[in-house]
Amino acid sequence: MQDGCEVEVKVRVPSVAEAEEMVRRAGGSFVREGLQEDIYLRHPCRDLKARDEALRLRREGGGCTITFKGRREGGAAKMREEVEVQTDGFDEALAIFERLGFAPALTIAKRRREFRLGAATVVVDSVEGLGSFIEVEVKSGGGAGSFDAAKKELFSITDRLGIRREMLLTDSYLELLASRSSDSSAER
Amino acid sequence: MQDGCEVEVKVRVPSVAEAEEMVRRAGGSFVREGLQEDIYLRHPCRDLKARDEALRLRREGGGCTITFKGRREGGAAKMREEVEVQTDGFDEALAIFERLGFAPALTIAKRRREFRLGAATVVVDSVEGLGSFIEVEVKSGGGAGSFDAAKKELFSITDRLGIRREMLLTDSYLELLASRSSDSSAER
Numbered sequence: 001m002q003d004g005c006e007v008e009v010k011v012r013v014p015s016v017a018e019a020e021e022m023v024r025r026a027g028g029s030f031v032r033e034g035l036q037e038d039i040y041l042r043h044p045c046r047d048l049k050a051r052d053e054a055l056r057l058r059r060e061g062g063g064c065t066i067t068f069k070g071r072r073e074g075g076a077a078k079m080r081e082e083v084e085v086q087t088d089g090f091d092e093a094l095a096i097f098e099r100l101g102f103a104p105a106l107t108i109a110k111r112r113r114e115f116r117l118g119a120a121t122v123v124v125d126s127v128e129g130l131g132s133f134i135e136v137e138v139k140s141g142g143g144a145g146s147f148d149a150a151k152k153e154l155f156s157i158t159d160r161l162g163i164r165r166e167m168l169l170t171d172s173y174l175e176l177l178a179s180r181s182s183d184s185s186a187e188r
Numbered sequence: 189m190q191d192g193c194e195v196e197v198k199v200r201v202p203s204v205a206e207a208e209e210m211v212r213r214a215g216g217s218f219v220r221e222g223l224q225e226d227i228y229l230r231h232p233c234r235d236l237k238a239r240d241e242a243l244r245l246r247r248e249g250g251g252c253t254i255t256f257k258g259r260r261e262g263g264a265a266k267m268r269e270e271v272e273v274q275t276d277g278f279d280e281a282l283a284i285f286e287r288l289g290f291a292p293a294l295t296i297a298k299r300r301r302e303f304r305l306g307a308a309t310v311v312v313d314s315v316e317g318l319g320s321f322i323e324v325e326v327k328s329g330g331g332a333g334s335f336d337a338a339k340k341e342l343f344s345i346t347d348r349l350g351i352r353r354e355m356l357l358t359d360s361y362l363e364l365l366a367s368r369s370s371d372s373s374a375e376r
Binding site for chain 2: 001045053055066067068070083084085087088089092093095101
């Protein structure tokens with residue numbers, strides 16, 4: 001369980017192997033690896049996308065995490081509230097939300113390898129249909145001072161990784177996938 | 189976690205001590221005891237009460253159970269779908285639903301002592317502001333044949349407990365509390 005804020009950025013990388021090389025060179029230590037299936041749900045009467053909020057069910061191993069993501073704030077790094085609980089059943093958690101009128105909007109499948117680097121969690125993701133990414137995340141208490149400190153820490157980590165500021169993305173995978181589908185429909 | 193149907197009835201009893209005496213005489217064996225705090229939530233855009241559905245968060249020990257209860261069917265015994273997951277945080281689970289526009293409608297606090305009697309779970313509840321009750325519950329696969337079998341089993345248990353059919357209630361504590369509040373406002 002968790003109720004707090006996080007500051008995060010991501011960057012597109014050519015391959016998982018290159019990304020891992022960057023993380024290891026910067027001194028990151030491997031924590032764990034797993035397949036994650038994220039289902040984002042549509043609210044029965046609220047436009048979560050317009051509110052810049054999201055409700056996500058994550059299947060990983062046998063368990064399920066329910067996460068509410070609040071509206072993003074900040075610029076080059078994004079800060080958003082995340083409230084999260086672990087549950088003992090993915091199908092049952094999904095069924096409860098479906099009975100309440102929520103519906104799956106989009107599914108994102110990825111293989112995630114997680115590393116620890118200073119105060120940050122650094123993950124190397126291979127996202128189905130999207131490519132490979134490094135994501136850097138630092139927890140923040142939520143206040144303005146705490147946000148600034150977390151952002152400073154975050155950028156010191158991206159510098160250590162050799163990532164240029166102009167490469168940083170604050171879009172979520174949800175948005176990257178959505179914009180990709182609209183690109184490809186424009187190509188037709 | 190659980191996704192299935194249950195058939196249940198309850199009966200009002202003069203005291204917890206008398207109720208326990210009835211259960212023990214019938215051969216019930218004690219399973220566990222606990223304090224439960226149930227918060228029923230209001231949906232942001234659905235009248236769950238009118239649909240005969242309910243969303244409940246139960247705090248018990250350190251954990252939290254999220255339960256969706258479907259519409260009741262059946263007569264003297266009620267059958268309803270229950271979909272349930274265990275989570276690791278009550279405050280976080282409540283916060284997620286609140287962020288999504290759900291709001292606490294009513295809280296029910298009770299001390300529950302649970303017994304096993306044949307295929308049934310028999311509980312003796314002392315409900316704050318309502319009194320003492322015996323509740324008898326039998327799991328059902330959900331089909332018509334399974335419902336009839338579960339109902340038959342249920343009534344054999346209530347007979348063993350010496351409970352007369354006309355005393356049986358299918359109202360939920362939520363409804364009993366709500367009707368009690370409207371009674372007392374009518375008295376004013």
